[in-house]
Amino acid sequence: MEQLLQAFGIDTKLIIIQIINFVVLAGALSYFLYKPVLGMLEKREEKIAQGVQDAEEAAKAKASADEEKKEILSAAHKDAEEVGANAKKYADEKAATIVADAQTKAEGVIKDAEGKGEEIKVQARKESEAEVAKLAVLAAEKVLTQKSS
């Protein structure tokens, strides 16, 4: 056994040094390589998961926004129709009243004019009657004076 160990050059000190070497290297690689690289991989994974979640949420938000848009549009259409109908109704009513007013006014004017015309007629007749009477008096006077002279 002694000879075998010697042939292979086995030395416990060297074995212990090699174990220490391994521990040192494992520590150094963990610190310099494994931790930062695996940490970065984990971080990236989290970021990607976050990104996917965000995208899903955004899609959901978009869908609900579309829905809302549709609702708002249809409500607006309905409102617009109502407003239009109301406006038409009002305009029709207004037009009817205006026409009616105009008619009564026109009738009034016509009546007034007729009244005035009649009045003028009566006046004219009165005046012409007075004129005729006057002329008749004058003519009589003339006849009388001719007869007397």
Add this chain to the structure above:
Amino acid sequence: MFSLINTAYAAETGGISVKLAPYIVGYVGGIPITATLLTVWLTMIVLVAVAHFAGKSPKMVPGKLQSMFEVLLGGVFDYVAEVLESKKLAKRYFPIIMTIFLFILTMNWIGLLPGVTSIGIYNAYDKFIPLLYPPASDLNITIGFAIVAFVTIEVAGVLAIGVWKYAGKFINFKSPLGFVIGIIELLSELARLISFSFRLFGNIFAGKTLLLVVMFLATPYLLPIPLIAYEFFVGFIQAFIFAILTLYFIKLATEEPH
């Protein structure tokens, strides 16, 4: 004292010398500093430097180096989590499994670079001692890895199902058959230490020896090229096997006994 030698030339002039024990470059406070240990330290420096650049300031939109490590680390992490069926456990054992893989892979590949085994010094006896040598061809290094894996597996078992239940997997008196099976389990558990360390050692040592033999026996110019390419593949496979076996044994250890 410092010199460069041509491995093939040295092999031709001096014959092949295959040594199982690591080359000792010097002693610091009674601790032998081997060429394989120096290569391990070089590997650590390279890995920490690359890790520092790759993980310095990770960005949301990654650059090339960061992407590469994200794919590697993320893929392995997901796989570990899938096998252990828990993200919490994956977070606990991932650093060990990943470090086993990266450490062994880089170590094996650095061991294949030109200059490793051929840059060295001559010692007092005028013998050539390389400064860098494939680390997994040193049993001390692979035993170190095996102990790390073994301790991790056992600790994982104890943490997951408790000391008594876990010990009950190996020593129980429910029935004579259960007792025998428990003992077999215990032996196979201990055998892992040996299989872990010798598998890696054997493969890399064999690769190194194969390259040396090819350079010595055949032409040292063209034939070694596909073999070196193959050794890169072996270096990867061994790192992969070591890491994946550690993972599966952790999984086995954390299961409740039937």
